[in-house]
Amino acid sequence: MFLQMMVIITSTNTIQTAVANDRILRRLEELSTISDDNDCLSRFYFTAAHQQASDLIHSWMEEAGLDVTKDTIGNIRGIYRSDRADAKHFVIGSHYDTVHDAGKYDGPLGILLGIEMAQRLKKYGIDLPFHLNCIAFADEEGSRFSTAYLGSSVIAGNFDHEWLSRKDDRGVSFQEVIEGNGGQVNSISDDQIPQEDWLGYFEVHIEQGPVLCKQDLPVCLVSGIAAQARVNVSWKGMAGHAGTSPMDIRNDALCAAAEFTLLIEDIGKKNKEQLVATVGKLNVSPNTSNVIPGMVTHSLDIRSPNGSFLSEMIELIQTKGKEIAQKRTIEFDWKLMQFNPAIDCDDQLQELLERSIKKGNISQVLKIPSGAGHDAVMISAVAPVSMLFVRCTEGISHNPLEYVESSDIKDALIVCNHFMDELISAHTI
Numbered sequence: 001m002f003l004q005m006m007v008i009i010t011s012t013n014t015i016q017t018a019v020a021n022d023r024i025l026r027r028l029e030e031l032s033t034i035s036d037d038n039d040c041l042s043r044f045y046f047t048a049a050h051q052q053a054s055d056l057i058h059s060w061m062e063e064a065g066l067d068v069t070k071d072t073i074g075n076i077r078g079i080y081r082s083d084r085a086d087a088k089h090f091v092i093g094s095h096y097d098t099v100h101d102a103g104k105y106d107g108p109l110g111i112l113l114g115i116e117m118a119q120r121l122k123k124y125g126i127d128l129p130f131h132l133n134c135i136a137f138a139d140e141e142g143s144r145f146s147t148a149y150l151g152s153s154v155i156a157g158n159f160d161h162e163w164l165s166r167k168d169d170r171g172v173s174f175q176e177v178i179e180g181n182g183g184q185v186n187s188i189s190d191d192q193i194p195q196e197d198w199l200g201y202f203e204v205h206i207e208q209g210p211v212l213c214k215q216d217l218p219v220c221l222v223s224g225i226a227a228q229a230r231v232n233v234s235w236k237g238m239a240g241h242a243g244t245s246p247m248d249i250r251n252d253a254l255c256a257a258a259e260f261t262l263l264i265e266d267i268g269k270k271n272k273e274q275l276v277a278t279v280g281k282l283n284v285s286p287n288t289s290n291v292i293p294g295m296v297t298h299s300l301d302i303r304s305p306n307g308s309f310l311s312e313m314i315e316l317i318q319t320k321g322k323e324i325a326q327k328r329t330i331e332f333d334w335k336l337m338q339f340n341p342a343i344d345c346d347d348q349l350q351e352l353l354e355r356s357i358k359k360g361n362i363s364q365v366l367k368i369p370s371g372a373g374h375d376a377v378m379i380s381a382v383a384p385v386s387m388l389f390v391r392c393t394e395g396i397s398h399n400p401l402e403y404v405e406s407s408d409i410k411d412a413l414i415v416c417n418h419f420m421d422e423l424i425s426a427h428t429i
């Protein structure tokens, strides 16, 4: 009864909600100024800006009354512990790394909402039936070492030690970065939450798409996350003089990569209901105006809500690449760096979240799949997961124009607080 009363009081306190909303907005601004680049927001894994952001998040979690630690990989974990001997862990998480020239909401919004959710409960001394964890994942985008979901992979116990040999654009290995910051790579796995100790996972993220704008809704449920693969492709031709080499005897690696890229676009367009495919990063060697490109390496990011269809398309694209290479007498190399199957959000957690959206007076309960990958993908291997999307203007993301209205953040916060109350009630006997 006491708990129920407290829950009703705390979830309807509009002054507290306004204060928390202002704090989130202030902190979003503060984090957005911490960048490795002077003229845009870029915060890659374990750079100076990344460390500075982690210290700040660490202090905010302490301010919220949480027991805070930083693990070897760089995740910041704040815990509000339950007194119960058999308590399991419920995690609210998102990431604090960014892509290059990023927006300020992708990642931090979920972290800051999580801190507020825990702070409200802590303030009222709510007796939790589970350990509540707020985790700021060190790296989700994989911008530095092409390791998507790096931080959450450690917490889920899925860290791949082969990643340690990967090098960044300057030739520094992942292992060197960890050891240079005083970490021991052998202890990375010690930071996981064992599968039997998980209760569940919740993540709030901007939608990064246009649906909520079109529907004029501030938030919605996420039904699941599309399957995703990342491939590193390389083309080895022959460098030569741009003025003296006749056009019909060249082995131009960039022309091969260009033909391949257009073919990928064509396959994507022909299967647009089920597939998106992107070549987003390209390195040309020697990258000189008067030399025929001898070597090209590039990324391929390919996604589908249907995992087996994605596998089929990957195979088809690889075959087409080999054909282009053969036709142009060029060497073709294909390395599948990552494959994540499609995941579904958990029915029971979804139900609690649906009730919370209704209690938050949102006019419609909408459920959509996510084409973007999130840390929930990694956690879904060991625990039931749930996600809430927040509207971002025109669906623009991975771009400095990324924007979320203050009133939408407030609506998200209200729904999140109701969700915590629902979760506590569901696990309180």
Ligand SMILES: [Zn+2]
Residues within 6 Å of the ligand: 095, 106, 107, 140, 205
């Ligand atoms: Zn993100």
